[in-house]
Every structure is written in C-alpha cells, then in structure tokens.
Amino acid sequence: MSATVRLQVNGQPVEVPAGASVAAAVAHWTLHFRTSVSGEARAPLCGMGVCFECRVRIDGVAHQRACMTPARDGMQVDSHD
Amino acid sequence: MTERYDVLVVGAGPAGLAAAGAAAAHGARVGLLDAQPRAGGQVWRHDVRKPAPAEAREAIAALRGVTVLTQHSVVANEDGALRVETPQGAALLTYGALVLATGARELLLPFPGWTLPGVSGAGGLQALAKQGWPVAGKRVVVAGSGPLLLACAATLRAHGAKIVGIHEQASADCVHAFARQLVHWPARAAQALLLRAKLAGVPYRFGSIVRHAHGDEAVRMVEIENTQDTSCVDCDLLAVGYGLVPNVELAQMLGCALDHAQTHPHVQVDELLRTSVSAIFAAGEACAIGGLAVARIEGAMAGHMAAGSAHEARALLPERDRARRFGTLLAKHFALSPRVHALATPQTLICRCEDVPLGALDGYADARDAKLATRCGMGACQGRICGTALAELGRFPHGAGRPPLFPARLATLAGLALSPSDDASRSPT
Numbered sequence: 001m002s003a004t005v006r007l008q009v010n011g012q013p014v015e016v017p018a019g020a021s022v023a024a025a026v027a028h029w030t031l032h033f034r035t036s037v038s039g040e041a042r043a044p045l046c047g048m049g050v051c052f053e054c055r056v057r058i059d060g061v062a063h064q065r066a067c068m069t070p071a072r073d074g075m076q077v078d079s080h081d
Numbered sequence: 082m083t084e085r086y087d088v089l090v091v092g093a094g095p096a097g098l099a100a101a102g103a104a105a106a107h108g109a110r111v112g113l114l115d116a117q118p119r120a121g122g123q124v125w126r127h128d129v130r131k132p133a134p135a136e137a138r139e140a141i142a143a144l145r146g147v148t149v150l151t152q153h154s155v156v157a158n159e160d161g162a163l164r165v166e167t168p169q170g171a172a173l174l175t176y177g178a179l180v181l182a183t184g185a186r187e188l189l190l191p192f193p194g195w196t197l198p199g200v201s202g203a204g205g206l207q208a209l210a211k212q213g214w215p216v217a218g219k220r221v222v223v224a225g226s227g228p229l230l231l232a233c234a235a236t237l238r239a240h241g242a243k244i245v246g247i248h249e250q251a252s253a254d255c256v257h258a259f260a261r262q263l264v265h266w267p268a269r270a271a272q273a274l275l276l277r278a279k280l281a282g283v284p285y286r287f288g289s290i291v292r293h294a295h296g297d298e299a300v301r302m303v304e305i306e307n308t309q310d311t312s313c314v315d316c317d318l319l320a321v322g323y324g325l326v327p328n329v330e331l332a333q334m335l336g337c338a339l340d341h342a343q344t345h346p347h348v349q350v351d352e353l354l355r356t357s358v359s360a361i362f363a364a365g366e367a368c369a370i371g372g373l374a375v376a377r378i379e380g381a382m383a384g385h386m387a388a389g390s391a392h393e394a395r396a397l398l399p400e401r402d403r404a405r406r407f408g409t410l411l412a413k414h415f416a417l418s419p420r421v422h423a424l425a426t427p428q429t430l431i432c433r434c435e436d437v438p439l440g441a442l443d444g445y446a447d448a449r450d451a452k453l454a455t456r457c458g459m460g461a462c463q464g465r466i467c468g469t470a471l472a473e474l475g476r477f478p479h480g481a482g483r484p485p486l487f488p489a490r491l492a493t494l495a496g497l498a499l500s501p502s503d504d505a506s507r508s509p510t
Contacts, residue, residue, distance in 0.1 A: 017129040020213025027214050031198035031299045038436040041298060044196035045433070045466070047205030048123060049116055050186050052461035052488075053433060063461070063488070067209065068152075070118045 007075035016071050023047075023054050023066035026079055033066060033079050041080075057081055082172045085416060085419035086112040086148070088387040089163065089176035090241050091331060094122020095373055096365030097182035098140040101147045103384025103393075104180070112174060114150040114165065116487075122184055123204065124373055128211040130240065140377075150174075156485040156493055158335050164496065171493040178360045178387035181332050181348060182380055185366035186323040186346075190470050191431050191439065192424035194294030194303075195321075203322035207233040209239045217241030219317040224248035224291040227324045227415045231276040233373060237320070244280065245316055248289035248305055250323070251415050256287050259414035268374075291485050292424050294319055306420070323417060325370045326469055329480050337361060340369075343492060344472055346479070353394050354383045362386050371408035378404055432467040434460020442471075448480035461488050 004015050007025055014025045015033040026033060032041040034055045044054035044067050052064050054066040066077070088104040090097045101113040113120070119127045125137035132138070149287065152164075153172075157164040162175040187202040202208065203225050210216050221242045223234045228250060234244045249256060263270040263301035277285075286307065293304040300319050305312050327347040329339055337358035339346040347370075348363040350356055356363050364383035365376035375487040378401045385394040425431065427440025435456040445451035448458060448468060458464030458480065485494060 016213050019127060019129040021209070023209060024215065025208075025211030033198070036196070036436050038434070040196060040436070041198055042196065042433070043201070043299075044209060045189060045201050045205060046187060047201060047208035048186065050462060050465050051189070051433065060298070067212070068117065071213075 005071045005073050007071055007073065007077060010079060011078045011081050021067055022056065022058060022064070022069040022071050022075065024081055025075075026056060026066055026077060030079055032058045034081055055081070082170075083175060084112065084172060084195055085164075086110050087177045088112075088180065088384070088463065089114070089174055090180040090182055090384070090387075091163070092184050092367075093117070093149065093151070094182060094184050094365070095121035095124060095137075095140065095378035095381070096184070097122070098144065099377045099380030100180040100182055100364055100384035100387065102143045103381040104148045104388040105144065105384075107385070107388035107390055108345065109388045111147045112150055112176075113144070113147050113179065114153040114155070114174070115446035116152065116154040118151050119151055123208065123471075126208055126211050127490050128236075129213045130211075137417075148490050153315075154487050154489075155331055156486055156489040161274065166487075166489050166493045171490075171496050173496070176360075178362065179335075179357070180380075180383045181335075181337070181361065181363040181367055182365050182376075182383070183328040183331055183367045184376075185327050185370055186465070188323040188469065188473060189321075189466055190323050190421060190424070190473060192292055192294070194296070194300065194431050196433055197294050197296050197300045198298065199296065199300035199317065200294050200321070202320045203230055203233040203320040204317060204325075205322065206320035207236045209238055209399050210242070216318065218408065219243065220245050220315065220317045221318045221320060222246055222248065222291065222305075222314060223320045224289070224305075225322040225324070226250045226421075227322075227411065228273065229322060229324070231273070231280060233320055235276050235279040235324070236266075238279065238283070242318075244283045246284040246286060246305075248286050248291060250290050250418050250421050251287060251451065252418075253287035253307075255414045255416075259410065262410055262414075265289075269407065275362065281481075288418075290418070290424070291319065291321055291505060295311065308376050319463065323473075324415060325366065327367045328368065328448055329367060330465070332356065332361075332363060333355055333482055334484060334486055337363070341478070351399065353386055353391060354379060359385055360387075364471070369408060370411065371405050371407075372403040372411070375401065375408060386503060413414070413439070417473070425474070431470060432457040434459065434462055434467075437486045442476065446477070448477045451477070463487070
C-alpha cells in the first residue's frame with residue numbers, strides 16, 4: 001500500500017496520507033463542504049458521522065459523509081452541493 | 082443477503098471489542114459491526130501519523146474467530162435481526178443475542194457563529210485531525226468542558242497546530258476539586274499529568290466560555306467571556322465540546338427502556354447489563370458516561386452474558402462498580418454553567434440541517450409540535466444535534482426517533498420486511 005493517496009477535490013489534485021478521510025482531502029482546498037438550505041457554507045462539526053454537515057459528492061454519488069469515507073486513489077470529490 | 086450470528090455486537094470501540102472477544106472465547110459465532118471504516122471507536126480512533134495505542138492493538142488482535150464488519154450502519158430492526166447498510170449494499174444480520182456498545186457522541190451546543198466553517202466539536206476536530214485533517218500551523222482555540230479538552234489539544238498539537246488557549250467552562254474551584262480526587266485514581270492522574278506536560282506553555286483558563294465566533298467564509302476570531310472580562314482572540318479553527326452524550330437511538334428503536342433521570346437518557350440495564358428486552362445487553366457509554374475503563378469491563382461482562390455465562394460476568398462486578406464511580410466524579414465537577422445554556426440568541430440556528438433559529442421554537446410545547454411547524458429536527462442528522470442541544474438547554478426533552486436510524490438508500494429500505502413509512506421513503510439518500 002502506498003503511503004499516500006491521490007484524489008481530486010473540485011477538479012484539483014490532492015495528496016493525503018493513506019488512511020486519511022475524504023474530509024481531510026477536501027479541507028486541503030476548501031472549508032465549504034455543503035451548502036445549507038438557506039445558502040450558508042458548512043463544514044464538519046462532529047467529525048464522527050453524526051451531524052451530516054460534511055456531506056459531499058463522491059464519484060457522482062451525492063450526500064456521502066466525507067468524515068466517514070476513507071480517501072482512495074482516483075476518487076472525484078465535489079463539495080458545495 | 083442474510084448472515085447468522087450467535088452474538089452480534091454493535092459498535093467496535095473499547096466496549097464492543099471487549100464484548101466480541103469475551104463472547105467468542107465461549108465458542109459463539111460473533112459478528113462485530115461498526116459504521117466507521119476501522120475498529121477502535123472514538124477513543125481508539127486510528128491516527129494516520131502514529132500506530133494505535135498498544136491496548137487497542139491488543140484488543141483488536143485478540144478477536145480470534147470474530148467477523149469484523151466495518152462500514153456497516155444499522156438502519157432498522159426486524160424480528161431477531163438488524164438491517165444494515167454497507168458501501169456495497171444492504172444485508173440482514175440475524176442474532177441470538179445482541180450487545181449494544183454504541184458509545185457516546187459529543188455534546189455540541191449552539192452559540193452565535195457556531196455554524197461557521199472552522200467551528201467544530203473538540204473531540205470532533207481531534208477525530209478529523211487523526212484522519213489527516215490539516216491543522217499544522219493553524220491557530221486553534223479549544224473550548225467547552227471536561228478532560229477531553231486536554232486530550233483534544235494534545236492531539237492537535239502533535240499534528241502541528243498552535244493551541245491558542247484551552248477554555249474550560251467549569252470554575253477553577255471545580256476543576257481543582259476534581260484534580261484532588263485524582264489521588265484515588267492513579268492511572269487517571271498519571272494520564273492528566275502527561276497531557277499537561279504535552280501542553281506545556283498553553284494557557285488553560287477556567288470559568289471561561291467562547292460566546293461568539295466571527296468570520297465571513299470561516300471563523301477568524303472568537304469572543305471569550307472570562308469570569309472578570311471579555312476578550313477577542315484571532316484563530317483559524319475553534320474546537321468546542323461540552324462533554325459526552327450516550328448514543329441511545331438504536332436501543333430505543335429496539336424497544337429497550339431508557340433511563341431519563343438525567344438530562345440525556347441512557348440505556349437502562351440491570352446489574353448484569355440486561356436491557357428491558359430479552360437477549361439484548363448494553364455496555365459502556367450507552368449505559369451512562371463512564372470512560373474507557375468502564376467500557377472495557379462492561380464490554381467483557383456483556384460479551385459473557387450474551388454467550389450465556391453469567392458467572393464470568395458477575396466476577397467483574399466489583400471492578401466495574403469502582404470504575405463507574407469515576408464517571409460520577411466527572412459529571413459532578415464539570416456540570417455546565419447556566420452561562421453556557423444562555424449563549425444562543427433567538428437568531429442563532431438551532432437546527433443546522435433545516436436552518437431553524439432558536440426563536441422560531443417559541444410557543445411550542447414539545448419537540449414534535451415544533452418539528453411539524455418549523456422542520457426543526459427533520460433533517461439528515463434526525464435531530465441528534467438539535468434535539469440533544471434543546472434537551473440540554475431545557476427547552477424540551479429529545480423526542481423519540483423513528484426508523485430508519487440513519488438516512489438510507491431506497492434500495493436498503495426496499496429490503497425491509499416492514500413497510501417503511503412515508504417519511505422513511507422520503508428521507509435523504
């Protein structure tokens with residue numbers, strides 16, 4: 001297993017340590033994870049899968065909790081949904 | 082897909098690991114499931130920068146014959162079975178006995194600015210940093226209550242963060258009285274001293290509360306209220322957590338009685354950790370906050386019980402009772418100040434999923450009425466954040482949940498033997 005993982009966040013390349021979460025990868029570029037119902041930018045609050053503030057689109061699938069998902073090589077992650 | 086286990090353990094933290102190990106030692110076919118990608122729970126969460134603590138590695142290595150099911154989220158229950166969702170699809174796990182080791186979550190309370198990116202829980206930011214969240218060089222304010230603040234700050238510092246200060250809401254008298262009690266808990270005292278050494282030079286303030294976070298795109302300054310004055314501090318991240326709350330949602334869905342004597346309910350168990358439902362046991366933080374030692378002992382007890390060995394469970398009772406007294410000590414000395422309960426204004430969002438301000442809830446008698454009229458608690462977290470906060474603020478007790486336990490894919494719900502309600506089929510994917 002390589003010591004780092006390479007993926008894309010909003011089209012930008014990111015490299016994170018193996019075992020890092022998608023949340024960590026997103027945070028390298030932006031703290032705007034999801035957009036709330038009234039239009040506010042939101043970022044992870046609980047860090048453990050409870051609050052759902054870290055939801056992003058991963059490989060085209062919306063509403064994935066970034067903090068619960070391990071980063072993998074080649075993932076395409078989109079925030080701001 | 083249906084899988085059959087003699088003993089199914091929900092939650093792979095210290096309690097669940099101990100339960101699975103104990104049950105498997107009796108020859109039971111054991112499944113250990115957790116929603117996270119790795120076993121360890123919160124306290125033993127994997128850190129990308131260093132190996133797991135020795136005791137965590139030992140607990141995981143000791144799981145001979147246990148099927149470890151990570152990234153398995155329980156969505157619903159059926160007769161003697163749990164419906165789970167995994168990244169690959171859904172499954173039905175049947176059990177002879179069930180152990181609930183669902184642990185705790187952080188108590189996160191509203192204050193002006195708490196929805197800004199960069200504001201997170203204290204344990205929350207610790208968990209994020211362990212999984213690679215970039216904190217190196219960032220100025221972090223740590224605030225809230227309890228010994229977890231020190232553990233959080235130490236982890237963040239080890240990851241390169243600059244800890245601007247640690248702000249404990251409890252008074253200096255309370256914290257010092259707590260510290261004096263540690264003489265009866267040498268292991269805890271040693272741990273506390275080690276944490277203080279790791280945090281040398283970091284200000285640790287008592288009776289100190291973050292009352293407002295300011296910033297445009299993200300937090301950039303916080304207002305701190307001390308006992309005598311108020312000050313403003315620049316920062317890049319704010320980590321604020323007010324202690325822990327038992328995760329009881331699964332127990333509640335299974336029909337297990339809860340103990341509502343305190344603000345936040347916990348699973349009601351008898352001396353040998355039997356819940357009110359036959360063949361369902363509970364252990365650790367879900368049965369009231371007690372810490373790591375309690376979780377490990379009660380986990381082993383529940384594992385023995387689930388495998389039918391009350392004798393071995395009973396032998397651990399004296400050790401458990403002693404460990405439980407530490408939780409009582411924590412609750413007493415870190416009780417929340419009314420100043421914390423008064424931070425949110427009518428404009429402060431209480432429900433972050435549906436953006437409902439606290440003031441919108443005025444005039445409603447209970448959580449259900451408020452939810453129907455304002456959508457408070459109707460979002461993806463299913464009221465876990467706002468419901469818990471509202472209970473803490475004394476507005477109304479946390480309403481009962483309903484399946485699915487977490488938002489689930491329609492394909493998962495379609496596999497349910499019971500018809501999902503209209504609400505369930507409309508829940509977010």
